[in-house]
Amino acid sequence: MSTWLERENPARLGELVGRVPVADAPDVDEAVRAADAAQRSWASTPLEERVRVLREVAATFDDEELAVLLARESGKPVGDCRGEIRFSGVFLNWVADRAPEVLADVETDDASGRLLLRRRPFGAVAAITPWNAPVILTMLKVGPALAAGNTIVVKPSPLAPLAISEILRRFPTDLVKVVHGEAETGAALVGHPLVRKVAFTGGEGAGRAIGALAGRMITPAVLELGGNDPAVFLPDAEFTDAAMDRLVMGSFQSSGQVCMAAKRLYVPAGREDEFRDAYVAAALRVVVLGDPLEEETTVGPVITAQAAERVRALIASGGEAVPLGRVACDPERGHYVRPTLLTGLDDGSPVVADEQFGPVVPLLTYSDTEEVLARANAGELGLGASVWSADEERAFAFARRFEAGFTFVNTHGRTGMALRAPFGGVKRSGHGREYGDEGILEYTQTCSVHAPAAFRAGGAGMAAAAYPV
Ligand code: NAD
Numbered sequence: 001m002s003t004w005l006e007r008e009n010p011a012r013l014g015e016l017v018g019r020v021p022v023a024d025a026p027d028v029d030e031a032v033r034a035a036d037a038a039q040r041s042w043a044s045t046p047l048e049e050r051v052r053v054l055r056e057v058a059a060t061f062d063d064e065e066l067a068v069l070l071a072r073e074s075g076k077p078v079g080d081c082r083g084e085i086r087f088s089g090v091f092l093n094w095v096a097d098r099a100p101e102v103l104a105d106v107e108t109d110d111a112s113g114r115l116l117l118r119r120r121p122f123g124a125v126a127a128i129t130p131w132n133a134p135v136i137l138t139m140l141k142v143g144p145a146l147a148a149g150n151t152i153v154v155k156p157s158p159l160a161p162l163a164i165s166e167i168l169r170r171f172p173t174d175l176v177k178v179v180h181g182e183a184e185t186g187a188a189l190v191g192h193p194l195v196r197k198v199a200f201t202g203g204e205g206a207g208r209a210i211g212a213l214a215g216r217m218i219t220p221a222v223l224e225l226g227g228n229d230p231a232v233f234l235p236d237a238e239f240t241d242a243a244m245d246r247l248v249m250g251s252f253q254s255s256g257q258v259c260m261a262a263k264r265l266y267v268p269a270g271r272e273d274e275f276r277d278a279y280v281a282a283a284l285r286v287v288v289l290g291d292p293l294e295e296e297t298t299v300g301p302v303i304t305a306q307a308a309e310r311v312r313a314l315i316a317s318g319g320e321a322v323p324l325g326r327v328a329c330d331p332e333r334g335h336y337v338r339p340t341l342l343t344g345l346d347d348g349s350p351v352v353a354d355e356q357f358g359p360v361v362p363l364l365t366y367s368d369t370e371e372v373l374a375r376a377n378a379g380e381l382g383l384g385a386s387v388w389s390a391d392e393e394r395a396f397a398f399a400r401r402f403e404a405g406f407t408f409v410n411t412h413g414r415t416g417m418a419l420r421a422p423f424g425g426v427k428r429s430g431h432g433r434e435y436g437d438e439g440i441l442e443y444t445q446t447c448s449v450h451a452p453a454a455f456r457a458g459g460a461g462m463a464a465a466a467y468p469v
Contacts (some may be wrong), residue, residue, distance in 0.1 A: 004419040005158045005180060010075035010301045011292050011334035015330065017072045025180035028153075028188040031177040034150040036194040038174040043121050046436030047103060051096035054143055058096075058247045061089035063205065067239040070163035071292040075129060075300040075334065076254050078293055081163075088167075089141040094419045095440060097144040102440045103148055113453040119444035121149035122220075123196035126189045131160035132257045133302060138164050138433040140197040140351045146175060148196070148443040152178040155186050160195040180451075190214055190221075197443065199432075200224065201259075207430060222258070222432030222442055224424055226355045227383025230376035231262040231412050234369065234389040234398065239275055243388065243410065244282035248324070250386070252287055252339045255302045255443070256311075256359040260384035260423075262412040264352055266372050269445055272343070275364060279341060280322060287325025287339050291368030292364040301334040302358055308335040311358030318461075319345040319362070347375055355381065369398070382426035386412040403427060 002021035003406045009015040010255040014177055023031070036373070042050070070081040084285055127141040129272065132383040142457075145152045154176065156164045161180055168178050179185055183206065190198050190213045198221040200207060207225045214221040231247060233239075250262040267275040290297035302308050315321050322341040329336065339359040352362050366372035376385060385404035392409065397409040405425045408416030422436035433439050454462040462468070 001205060003180075004240065005161070007028075007073050007162060008157065009072050009334070010303055011072075011336075012414070013073075013144060013334055016179070017069070020158070020161045020180040021163065022181045023185050024181075027189045027310070029180050031153045031179050032126075032189065032192045032194050033152050034174060035243075039123050039149075039151040041343075042146075042151055042175055045102060050149065051099050051147055053172065053175075054092040054096045054147060057167075058089035058092040059251070060170055061085050061167075062338075066163050066166060068293065069166065070135065071300075071338075073162045074134070074160045074291055075303060077297045077300055079295060079298075081256065081292075082132055082384040084135050085167075086467075089393055091136065091419060091435075092143045095147050095229055098437060099133035099147040099440060100451075102437045103444065107425060111453060113213055113456070116449040118447045118449065119143075119148065119313075119441065120447045121444060123150060124194055125150045125152045125155045126192070126195045127198060128186045128189065128198070128200045128202065129156055129164070131157035132254055132259070133298050134160045134164040135167060137201045140439065142168070143172070143274045144440040145169070145197075145199070145442060145443045150443055151175045151177075152193070153179060153189060155179050155181065159183055164461065168300055184348045187213060190219070191217060192432050193217065195219055198222070199200055199442075203204045204428060222424075222434075223430035224434060225383070225428065225430040226357070226381060226433070227259050227261075227425065228355045228381040228382040229260055229261050229386065229404070230264045230266060230352075230371055230402075231388065231411070232266045232398070233268065233275070234387060234391075234394060235268045236390045236394070237388040238390055239278035241278075241282065241285070244278045245286045246387050246411045246415055247388075248282045248286055249298070250415070251361045252283075252299050252324075253339070253413060255299055256339070256361070257303060257357055258413060260406065262386060263356060263361060263375075265363045265390060266366050266376065267363065269305075269367045270365065272365050276322070276341070278344065279363070280324065283324035283339065283341075283397055284326065288328050289325055289336060289338060290328035293331075294328065296328065299339055299359065301336045303335070305335055308337050308375070309361055311337045311356065314351045314361050315340050315342065315360050316355055317351065318349055319411070325394060341386065347378065368407075373401055377401075380428040383424075384408065384412070386410075386416070390457070405429065406434075410419060425433065
């Protein structure tokens with residue numbers, strides 16, 4: 001008898017969206033063993049055939065029912081959900097395009113000898129994913145892993161397991177397995193001796209537990225963790241309507257529940273009133289808090305009642321709260337929190353010092369650029385950052401000094417990403433990369449084969465225990 005995890009619509013309390021069966025340790029063992037058993041023949045399948053599978057699945061990603069399901073389980077606006085699914089297809093096709101070059105053997109034959117570098121898959125990979133962008137964050141692991149010749153077992157978040165399960169069913173079943181559940185299921189997966197690589201995206205607490213368990217198993221782990229991204233406006237930055245619109249959505253997309261959201265705003269002292277007015281006006285243009293299934297909605301509810309409580313407490317924790325945007329729903333129907341700008345705080349306030357992961361953002365001022373750089377780099381997190389300036393050279397010079405894995409220039413978040421640009425954290429935001437060629441190579445181990453020239457026919461030879469030069 002399975003136990004089940006039910007998912008309620010965070011925008012319509014009491015509405016059940018669906019349920020998934022919980023996998024216990026024997027279920028996880030069965031999934032990993034099947035993935036392991038299929039892996040060797042998949043790895044010896046020609047690369048063209050492997051990437052064809054990615055293209056075929058990507059071609060099914062225009063499905064409106066899937067977008068509606070994702071909106072209903074996650075509370076994200078349906079337009080955003082369509083975008084995430086479509087973008088996931090674009091990503092799979094990009095992997096299919098890049099894989100032949102990135103995964104190719106590298107052979108050298110010269111005066112030193114003959115060297116072959118081979119990009120070997122790990123075997124069965126475990127993917128553990130969060131709820132905030134479940135489709136793209138899973139495809140970032142599944143696409144490169146399969147292209148490189150691995151198989152994969154995915155444990156989605158119990159808070160948004162439905163749309164991603166439907167997508168994963170579209171891959172060949174022996175290559176992609178799904179196990180549902182909470183931390184216990186995830187731990188059974190990470191700790192399985194036949195899992196050869198772990199790819200995790202989520203919060204710091206789970207990241208530590210997964211990293212520790214993977215370490216005990218000597219299993220390498222990619223950890224994509226949280227961020228507390230600063231957005232720094234240099235003294236010459238202009239607060240144009242278009243820039244402010246991008247910034248506002250860079251903070252409030254998915255109700256601020258985005259790892260790379262703009263989470264701390266730094267503007268030059270003396271310009272804060274001008275900035276606040278421009279920001280409030282932009283929010284009126286682009287923020288519509290409402291039901292995720294309404295097309296005009298740009299910001300939906302947060303994910304759970306606990307998340308709403310936590311964010312409301314942050315809003316009440318100090319400073320002046322400026323409510324933003326337009327409310328187009330009855331906030332009592334779901335876990336709605338009105339997007340809010342907080343002013344008058346210092347860097348020690350919890351909403352500045354820690355990741356808020358919700359629809360509230362602090363506005364801070366600075367008096368010189370060395371000072372703001374030090375404040376932006378303070379703290380243990382280093383995922384994203386942005387710098388805003390009328391002068392691109394100045395922006396890049398400043399960006400080089402950020403302690404961040406990804407710096408956006410004159411934008412923040414989704415609009416600033418590039419498929420070819422590796423993404424991931426520094427410091428305690430994690431390690432390993434997704435996107436870019438590195439995000440494909442993450443699923444390979446480079447193995448070398450070497451014939452030294454000295455020992456080839458006619459070679460010069462070498463003393464039996466000598467170091468090569
Ligand atoms: P979470 O860490 O609570 O859960 C993520 C996944 O890990 C879920 O599937 C969960 O069931 C599983 N899990 C939790 N504890 C586990 C354990 N001990 N062993 C095995 N599995 C375990 O995160 P969340 O609330 O779903 O997501 C929010 C966090 O994710 C935020 O901190 C956010 O910044 C971060 N995030 C990071 C990125 C990135 O790319 N760096 C992207 C999105 C979200």
